[in-house]
Amino acid sequence: MQEKGCLTPRLHSALTEEGRREEDNRGAQKKKEGKTREMEDSKAHGSESMPGDLSEALKEATKEVHEQAESTEFMKNFQKGQVSLREFKMVMASLYYIYSALEEEIEHNKDHPAFTAVYFPSELHRNAALQQDLEYFYGPSWREEISCPEATQKYVDRLHYVGQHEPELLVAHAYTRYLGDLSGGQVLKKIAQKVLHLPSTGEGLEFFTFEGVSSATKFKQLYRSRMNSIEMDPTMKKRVLEEAKRAFLLNIQVFEELQKLVSQPHENSHPAAQQKPELRTRGTSRTHEHGPVPVKEGEKTSLTHTGMLPSTPLVRWILAFSFLVTTVAVGLFAM
Ligand code: HEM
Numbered sequence: 001m002q003e004k005g006c007l008t009p010r011l012h013s014a015l016t017e018e019g020r021r022e023e024d025n026r027g028a029q030k031k032k033e034g035k036t037r038e039m040e041d042s043k044a045h046g047s048e049s050m051p052g053d054l055s056e057a058l059k060e061a062t063k064e065v066h067e068q069a070e071s072t073e074f075m076k077n078f079q080k081g082q083v084s085l086r087e088f089k090m091v092m093a094s095l096y097y098i099y100s101a102l103e104e105e106i107e108h109n110k111d112h113p114a115f116t117a118v119y120f121p122s123e124l125h126r127n128a129a130l131q132q133d134l135e136y137f138y139g140p141s142w143r144e145e146i147s148c149p150e151a152t153q154k155y156v157d158r159l160h161y162v163g164q165h166e167p168e169l170l171v172a173h174a175y176t177r178y179l180g181d182l183s184g185g186q187v188l189k190k191i192a193q194k195v196l197h198l199p200s201t202g203e204g205l206e207f208f209t210f211e212g213v214s215s216a217t218k219f220k221q222l223y224r225s226r227m228n229s230i231e232m233d234p235t236m237k238k239r240v241l242e243e244a245k246r247a248f249l250l251n252i253q254v255f256e257e258l259q260k261l262v263s264q265p266h267e268n269s270h271p272a273a274q275q276k277p278e279l280r281t282r283g284t285s286r287t288h289e290h291g292p293v294p295v296k297e298g299e300k301t302s303l304t305h306t307g308m309l310p311s312t313p314l315v316r317w318i319l320a321f322s323f324l325v326t327t328v329a330v331g332l333f334a335m
Contacts, residue, residue: 050238053228054230054232055225055227055228061241062176062245065248065249068252069252070184072252072259074087074255074258079187081191081194084262085196087262088196089137090258090261090262091255092134093134093146093147093148094149094152094254094258095130095207096134096146097148097152097156098152098156098177099125099126099130101159101160103125103127104160105159105162105163105167105170108167109163112168114170114231115170115171115230117229117230118174118175118230120223122212123210124174124212129206133204133207134146136203136204149254149258151254151256152254154253155250155253158246159173162243166239168236168240169239169240171230172241172246173244175223175227179220179223181207182216183220185208188208189209192204192208
């Protein structure tokens, strides 16, 4: 494991002033070339207009599905700080299956011309981090404790299919997950840490911690310029954009299914959420060692959580009012 904030030699050279200039020049040149090629190709094929750079095209093409992903019930609740330990553990288990498949296929295709420019294993790969988090939450036998829900399996199957049959589309999946983790993922990390009372030392949140990336913004710039350097004709680019949208939809389905599973009574939910009694408070008891407030399994916490008091002002008002009326009534009766 690397020191915190320490860059790998590959990334370090890429992010030095010279490296950055080189990437920028390469990006600008590619942009120019890309645009000319794009114009020629679109004239020749009558294709729809799309930004020349793959990075810009991806951002534009996935804008709508990104909004959709952000506004799934699961994500909306998460952003409000309404996430239970049980939900968090389930999502981490699903992410483990997803990243195992993604990174297995990335390893198989690391020298493929359509992928090699964005191969950043030590900076990005999440599989090892997820294993650490799962051990923290489920204990040493975490592999037997978790299982793969249907929508997660569908995502996993697609990743293997792409890796084995259409490796030129793999960049769409890497983009969707890693750039997302370096963006909104960092917001979710802070929320999870706060509402689940996870230790500030980082246990349980390794997934969100990119030790080989000292600046997420700079790294994302580098990643975008590397994506733009991948040789791609307009037909292929269109397929990559479609695959990125598909990747977002697969993520949305994972969240929707998790939301459905947590809405079911505990017994009927999938095994990842069911735990042996001795493990039920595992994450919380360890967490408790580092923080003052234990969170009960399955209990939704919110950023406005106030201990024993009901959290809604209306309910508090009604209780105070009832108390007042009762006191006056008792007083009157006593007279
Ligand atoms: C609560 C949920 C989410 C929030 C608050 C959120 C927030 C953001 C923000 C603020 C950015 C812009 C960062 C920047 O421009 O540097 C971003 C970018 C991105 N997000 Fe999300 N996001 C969420 C969910 C997701 C999900 C579920 C995915 C996909 C699995 C995703 C994938 C991405 C990607 C790929 C980018 C990079 C866009 C680009 O620059 O091309 N996000 N997100």
